[in-house]
Amino acid sequence: MGLSDGESSRIKRAGICHKARKDLRAGFFWLEYIEMSDVVHDTWWVNKRDLLLRMAKERGDAYVYDLATIESAAHSMLALNSVSRVLYAMKANSHPDVLRTLSAAGTDFDCVSPGEVDRLQHELPDRGKDRILFTPNFAPRDEYAWGVSEGLRVTLDNLYPLQKWPELFAGQRLFVRLDPDHGGGHHEHVVTVGKTSKFGISLDEIEALKHLVAECGASIVGIHAHSGSGVLDPNNWHAVAATLVEAVRHFPDVSVLDLGGGIGVADKRTDSAFDLQALDQLLSEFKAANSEFELWLEPGRFLVSPAGVLLTRVTQLKNKGDVNYVGVSTGMNALIRPALYDAYHEIVNLTKLDDEPTETVNIVGPICETGDKLGTNRAMPPCEEGDIILIANVGAYGHVMSSRYNLRDVPQEITI
Numbered sequence: 001m002g003l004s005d006g007e008s009s010r011i012k013r014a015g016i017c018h019k020a021r022k023d024l025r026a027g028f029f030w031l032e033y034i035e036m037s038d039v040v041h042d043t044w045w046v047n048k049r050d051l052l053l054r055m056a057k058e059r060g061d062a063y064v065y066d067l068a069t070i071e072s073a074a075h076s077m078l079a080l081n082s083v084s085r086v087l088y089a090m091k092a093n094s095h096p097d098v099l100r101t102l103s104a105a106g107t108d109f110d111c112v113s114p115g116e117v118d119r120l121q122h123e124l125p126d127r128g129k130d131r132i133l134f135t136p137n138f139a140p141r142d143e144y145a146w147g148v149s150e151g152l153r154v155t156l157d158n159l160y161p162l163q164k165w166p167e168l169f170a171g172q173r174l175f176v177r178l179d180p181d182h183g184g185g186h187h188e189h190v191v192t193v194g195k196t197s198k199f200g201i202s203l204d205e206i207e208a209l210k211h212l213v214a215e216c217g218a219s220i221v222g223i224h225a226h227s228g229s230g231v232l233d234p235n236n237w238h239a240v241a242a243t244l245v246e247a248v249r250h251f252p253d254v255s256v257l258d259l260g261g262g263i264g265v266a267d268k269r270t271d272s273a274f275d276l277q278a279l280d281q282l283l284s285e286f287k288a289a290n291s292e293f294e295l296w297l298e299p300g301r302f303l304v305s306p307a308g309v310l311l312t313r314v315t316q317l318k319n320k321g322d323v324n325y326v327g328v329s330t331g332m333n334a335l336i337r338p339a340l341y342d343a344y345h346e347i348v349n350l351t352k353l354d355d356e357p358t359e360t361v362n363i364v365g366p367i368c369e370t371g372d373k374l375g376t377n378r379a380m381p382p383c384e385e386g387d388i389i390l391i392a393n394v395g396a397y398g399h400v401m402s403s404r405y406n407l408r409d410v411p412q413e414i415t416i
Helices: 005-013 049-059 067-078 096-105 114-123 141-149 160-164 203-216 235-248 276-289 301-307 337-341
Strands: 016-023 028-035 062-065 085-089 108-111 132-134 153-156 173-179 219-224 256-258 294-297 308-320 323-328 347-349 359-364 373-380 388-392 412-415
Touching: 049 062, 049 308, 049 388, 049 412, 067 085, 067 096, 067 301, 096 108, 096 114, 108 114, 114 132, 114 141, 141 153, 141 160, 153 219, 160 203, 173 203, 173 235, 203 235, 219 235, 235 256, 235 276, 276 294, 301 308, 337 373, 347 373
Parallel strands: 062 412, 085 108, 085 294, 108 132, 132 153, 153 173, 173 219, 219 256, 256 294, 323 359
Antiparallel strands: 016 028, 062 308, 308 323, 308 388, 347 388, 359 373
């Protein structure tokens, strides 16, 4: 089965390429048509391809972050009329240049450990502590004591600290994290609500929370929730806000509803971009009916993920039956999200970016684990040893989750 010359020319003129693969089990060839916009599209790393190729050849494997893309994402989030504060969840990427770029744009920060707070204060010494929200989870007593002594806004997401260490919180103005019991996410490991999630105080514990807060002499000034990550439906945050308002009547000092983050990123070219205008409209309607509250958001991945790529190089090729493997010089030690979350990251052969994808391959790394797969069943042009491979959307949860497993080096970080 094939295409006539005329049909092939017509398809290419229309901006479409094709690939054929023999299905050995069925005994026939099948054709898959792919729009060229699905192969090459206008993104910062396409526009800076030549620079990235030079960097990869000169410096080897690397995470590269485009600071202008981060700044643009921050400005789009800060432009929301309904939101009073945008706090960057710095666990997503704690590179000093990233922190400085976001701070200059006007974001505040959400920190989950003393180490993150120390990094932030070292890199941004003029940043006021009132611009930091400290949200430890199942941390030891001394971390809460440290947060209070440092004058940070401290968030509690469990009754235990109030039950066992009430003296720490006497006279403190606290945030509490509630579990709204509804949410979503692209994988079960990023859904942060419900009984199987370790996060948040259950709604049926509010009376107990109210009693403990009064007993220790603290006050609740902010209520926080986070329902999951990779959520693409703006209605999610309106639903979270409505749930938090119901809880507010128990705590008259509350002035802030922190709706968390988890705003999805378009990982595949077939995904629609998150509709920030729809989110702003929904939250503006909510705020009009609840004007006494400030609304805060804590996007992490949304602000930095598209700005980062991982550059690596082809090391070996292998065919096992009808399965084709492309080996690259770094693996799950540098990007664990595919193994941990079954996360999808776009992968392209940057050296041959304009070539038609005629092969279906699995992209694998050098780590001694079956799960060391960065991409499965991907359409690629024929690869050769030394070709530069680009993995997209690694500006969040790439380097910060890396390791030296197998005693392999972690790629360097570069900002441009």
